[in-house]
Amino acid sequence: MLQIKDLKVAFGEAEVLRGIDLDLDAGDSLSVVGESGAGKTTLGLCIMGLATGRVSGEVRFKGKDLLKISEEDFRRMRGREIAMVFQNVEDALDPVQRIQDQIAEAIHIHNNATATDVELRAKKLLLSVGLNGDKARAYPHQLSGGERQRVLISMALANDPDVLILDEPTASLDALTKADILKLFRSAIAGRISLVITHDLSLAAGLTEQMAVLYAGRIVEVGRTDELLSDPRHPYTRGLIRSYPGMTMTKDLQGIPGRMDHCLEGCPFHKRCTQRIEICRIKVPQLRKIDGRLIACHRGGIVPLLEIRHLHKSFDSCFALCDINLTLYEGETLALVGESGSGKSTLSRVIMGLYDQDRGDIILEGQEVGKRDAAFFSRVQMIFQNPKESVSHRMNVLDAVLEPLNVQKKGDREERLIRAKEVLDCVELPFSDDFLDRYPHQLSGGEVQRVAIARALALGPKLLIADEPTSALDPSVQAKILKLLMDLQEEMGLAMLFVTHDIALARKVSDRIAVMLKGQIVEMGATNEVLSHPEHSYTRRLVDCAKSYQRDSKEINQRPDRDSNPG
Amino acid sequence: MKREQFGRGSILNYIIALAAIFALNFILPRLMPGDPLHAIYGDEALVAMTPEMERSLIREFALDRSWIDQLQAYLMGLSHFDLGYSYYYKDQVSSVIMGALPWTLLLTGLALVIATALGIILGIESGYRRGELLDRCIVASLMFLSGFPDFFIGILLLLLFGVALGIAPLSGAITPYAGLEGFGYLEDVIGHLALPLSSLVLVQLGGIYLLTRNTIVSLMGESFILTAKAKGCSEFSIKYSHAGRNSLLPVTTATGLRIPHLLTGALFIEIIFSYPGVGSVLNTALNARDYPLIQGILLLITVAVLTANLIVDLLYSRLDPRVRYAH
Ligand code: SF4
Numbered sequence: 003m004l005q006i007k008d009l010k011v012a013f014g015e016a017e018v019l020r021g022i023d024l025d026l027d028a029g030d031s032l033s034v035v036g037e038s039g040a041g042k043t044t045l046g047l048c049i050m051g052l053a054t055g056r057v058s059g060e061v062r063f064k065g066k067d068l069l070k071i072s073e074e075d076f077r078r079m080r081g082r083e084i085a086m087v088f089q090n091v092e093d094a095l096d097p098v099q100r101i102q103d104q105i106a107e108a109i110h111i112h113n114n115a116t117a118t119d120v121e122l123r124a125k126k127l128l129l130s131v132g133l134n135g136d137k138a139r140a141y142p143h144q145l146s147g148g149e150r151q152r153v154l155i156s157m158a159l160a161n162d163p164d165v166l167i168l169d170e171p172t173a174s175l176d177a178l179t180k181a182d183i184l185k186l187f188r189s190a191i192a193g194r195i196s197l198v199i200t201h202d203l204s205l206a207a208g209l210t211e212q213m214a215v216l217y218a219g220r221i222v223e224v225g226r227t228d229e230l231l232s233d234p235r236h237p238y239t240r241g242l243i244r245s246y247p248g249m250t251m252t253k254d255l256q257g258i259p260g261r262m263d264h265c266l267e268g269c270p271f272h273k274r275c276t277q278r279i280e281i282c283r284i285k286v287p288q289l290r291k292i293d294g295r296l297i298a299c300h301r302g303g304i305v306p307l308l309e310i311r312h313l314h315k316s317f318d319s320c321f322a323l324c325d326i327n328l329t330l331y332e333g334e335t336l337a338l339v340g341e342s343g344s345g346k347s348t349l350s351r352v353i354m355g356l357y358d359q360d361r362g363d364i365i366l367e368g369q370e371v372g373k374r375d376a377a378f379f380s381r382v383q384m385i386f387q388n389p390k391e392s393v394s395h396r397m398n399v400l401d402a403v404l405e406p407l408n409v410q411k412k413g414d415r416e417e418r419l420i421r422a423k424e425v426l427d428c429v430e431l432p433f434s435d436d437f438l439d440r441y442p443h444q445l446s447g448g449e450v451q452r453v454a455i456a457r458a459l460a461l462g463p464k465l466l467i468a469d470e471p472t473s474a475l476d477p478s479v480q481a482k483i484l485k486l487l488m489d490l491q492e493e494m495g496l497a498m499l500f501v502t503h504d505i506a507l508a509r510k511v512s513d514r515i516a517v518m519l520k521g522q523i524v525e526m527g528a529t530n531e532v533l534s535h536p537e538h539s540y541t542r543r544l545v546d547c548a549k550s551y552q553r554d555s556k557e558i559n560q561r562p563d564r565d566s567n568p569g
Numbered sequence: 570m571k572r573e574q575f576g577r578g579s580i581l582n583y584i585i586a587l588a589a590i591f592a593l594n595f596i597l598p599r600l601m602p603g604d605p606l607h608a609i610y611g612d613e614a615l616v617a618m619t620p621e622m623e624r625s626l627i628r629e630f631a632l633d634r635s636w637i638d639q640l641q642a643y644l645m646g647l648s649h650f651d652l653g654y655s656y657y658y659k660d661q662v663s664s665v666i667m668g669a670l671p672w673t674l675l676l677t678g679l680a681l682v683i684a685t686a687l688g689i690i691l692g693i694e695s696g697y698r699r700g701e702l703l704d705r706c707i708v709a710s711l712m713f714l715s716g717f718p719d720f721f722i723g724i725l726l727l728l729l730f731g732v733a734l735g736i737a738p739l740s741g742a743i744t745p746y747a748g749l750e751g752f753g754y755l756e757d758v759i760g761h762l763a764l765p766l767s768s769l770v771l772v773q774l775g776g777i778y779l780l781t782r783n784t785i786v787s788l789m790g791e792s793f794i795l796t797a798k799a800k801g802c803s804e805f806s807i808k809y810s811h812a813g814r815n816s817l818l819p820v821t822t823a824t825g826l827r828i829p830h831l832l833t834g835a836l837f838i839e840i841i842f843s844y845p846g847v848g849s850v851l852n853t854a855l856n857a858r859d860y861p862l863i864q865g866i867l868l869l870i871t872v873a874v875l876t877a878n879l880i881v882d883l884l885y886s887r888l889d890p891r892v893r894y895a896h
């Protein structure tokens with residue numbers, strides 16, 4: 003019923019919307035999410051015919067192109083067929099008129115009714131949003147934010163419109179009011195075409211069935227809200243979700259590198275995208291249907307970096323790995339958890355080529371991995387529990403970092419030194435002669451691990467296999483190293499296979515988790531889901547263990563109190 | 570209830586201010602060195618005064634008695650609007666003023682109403698069309714006009730329409746000795762009023778217009794205007810019943826503040842057009858050093874300004890529910 007085709011809006015040189023396509027039918031609810039400045043509000047205003055600036059394209063509603071009808075015709079539709087509630091409940095109501103009169107006005111404009119009739123209807127409307135008679139004669143400043151929002155909703159519903167647009171409907175409300183009013187929103191949008199413009203992902207999840215992600219004036223991903231949130235496919239969508247503090251998120255918050263830039267050629271996100279390729283700078287990716295989802299990305303969304311298919315490995319006819327299947331996406335952390343002997347370290351070693359697999363395929367960026375050659379090691383690197391395994395005690399810091407560059411003969415000595423400085427910078431180590439001359443035994447455990455990471459990063463890998471990288475470190479040092487790895491991931495799109503036996507740790511650092519038992523993956527999925535609803539009995543045991551360990555330690559902490567309290 | 574408190578509070582303030590002014594008027598001449606009668610009437614008047622007159626004045630002011638009696642006499646006088654005797658006009662000061670006051674009220678009252686109404690309408694229309702040709706033309710011409718001092722515009726109009734074109738009378742408020750009545754009289758009054766009124770309106774217009782326009786420009790960006798548009802309100806109702814009504818708040822305040830300016834403007838304009846209002850009387854009184862008359866007029870002006878401000882205050886609280894129903 004509402005179709006938007008190639009909608010563009012520009013203010014002078016700046017294009018705010020750069021070609022929006024949407025198609026909504028009666029009963030559809032769509033949330034439009036994105037950073038502020040992405041053009042969300044402008045989209046709403048365009049549908050209302052209230053956008054300033056140059057508008058082109060098509061907004062078809064019931065067969066009419068709204069951009070072509072006269073202002074007077076449009077005015078008669080506003081509020082009657084298409085209604086919008088604006089953000090900023092503080093000043094969205096006229097401060098000098100009674101709210102009842104303001105609602106009455108909305109009815110009066112589109113209906114030939116007597117004054118008493120209109121007043122009666124206004125009162126009824128206010129009642130229906132939970133505001134009783136004495137509020138009707140109040141002025142906006144006498145109402146709370148939540149009440150004002152109710153007034154605005156009742157005003158938008160006054161003429162029972164077909165399309166309802168809510169712009170940041172909860173932005174200035176506190177959490178409790180928000181929860182209160184959510185029900186009202188739900189009943190308000192039921193049965194209509196509704197557009198919820200928001201940056202609040204939890205609101206979007208609670209209200210709408212569909213979600214469109216807007217970035218710098220273009221839609222980059224559209225899909226079912228729940229699917230989009232649990233399994234984002236566009237790099238920007240994932241970045242948005244990772245930076246949103248939700249109660250179900252277990253991984254620490256990560257940002258998106260860089261700033262939003264309008265008016266870029268090619269993919270609007272390419273400056274901040276960690277998986278961009280040549281074409282991204284030149285050509286605009288079109289929205290395409292991929293697995294029931296619309297995605298605008300030349301690479302079809304976040305690319306799978308490492309795929310493992312039906313991998314088997316046995317030592318002396320004893321199964322170490324049995325039919326392992328997993329996919330690791332760009333910029334994502336997959337935690338491989340399980341007790342010792344479950345095969346998780348074997349798996350990482352097979353990937354690195356330290357053992358050969360018996361059967362099955364290892365596919366790296368779409369290509370079957372054969373011999374582990376220079377090209378492989380420049381894309382995949384590994385760090386170990388004991389950093390001394392990766393940093394030789396006979397090398398000083400500089401040599402250790404330069405070694406991979408020397409081996410791969412990357413650039414001349416100058417360039418290698420520059421690169422060494424860069425990666426040491428990345429891991430927050432100094433580049434002073436004094437430090438570069440030190441040998442591992444002169445460094446702390448955390449520092450050696452940082453050197454090992456710097457060394458692994460030297461060739462700019464896309465995949466880092468981390469085998470218990472912090473279990474030999476103090477908790478405070480461990481926290482710093484994990485933070486470092488997450489920052490590197492945010493900046494370079496590093497994918498990580500994080501091998502650990504510590505499920506609490508996995509919970510904080512991983513996007514997805516794979517639980518291994520006796521050489522098999524018994525459960526795999528989004529970390530928060532697997533840990534909050536473990537399906538396999540083994541996973542449940544692991545989770546319970548981790549929980550009871552915490553409970554025990556709490557009891558230990560409390561015991562002195564109890565002892566000191568006689569009787 | 571809140572509203573009443575506000576009203577009472579502010580009225581009390583005005584009463585205090587008024588009392589202070591009366592007190593000053595009473596005390597100052599008596600603090601001057603020498604004879605208070607000198608201070609009140611000035612040297613020149615006393616020279617022309619007969620001893621009997623002087624005696625009756627001393628009695629009237631109770632100058633030979635205690636200051637409490639003097640105060641009582643002063644207040645009694647005030648309550649009868651007795652502001653003293655103008656030796657120049659040879660009449661009571663109050664009746665001199667009352668003779669001139671209607672003309673001034675007519676002139677300033679009409680000027681205030683017309684300038685405010687016109688300023689608001691122009692301001693709304695122009696603010697709504699910000700940046701369009703019409704807006705830019707009005708801004709430019711009114712900025713140009715309000716750059717001139719009050720009397721300059723008066724002289725300009727006088728020269729243009731009165732002297733050069735001869736379509737308007739040069740001075741006065743009515744044609745003397747014409748013995749006009751009814752409609753003819755009205756026509757005559759309006760004819761005489763036209764030029765001074767236009768000058769005064771033109772001078773006042775700029776300020777009100779600019780303020781309204783700027784208020785409208787900023788109001789147009791407010792969310793509630795968007796809400797009104799989204800309801801499907803007509804352009805007229807957006808301009809006048811939403812943006813316009815809200816712009817009245819600052820405009821009312823500013824108009825209150827401009828009333829002294831309006832009065833001084835009226836003073837000059839009356840003098841230029843020899844309009845027989847309070848301004849012309851004040852001018853004569855100044856030239857003749859008729860102190861009681863000068864004092865009486867100044868007292869009147871102060872009271873007028875205070876009253877005007879009081880009215881604006883009350884009006885503002887009617888217009889803005891946030892003041893009326895303050896939290
Ligand atoms: S891969 Fe290219 S097209 Fe896809 S999001 Fe990144 S920059 Fe845009």
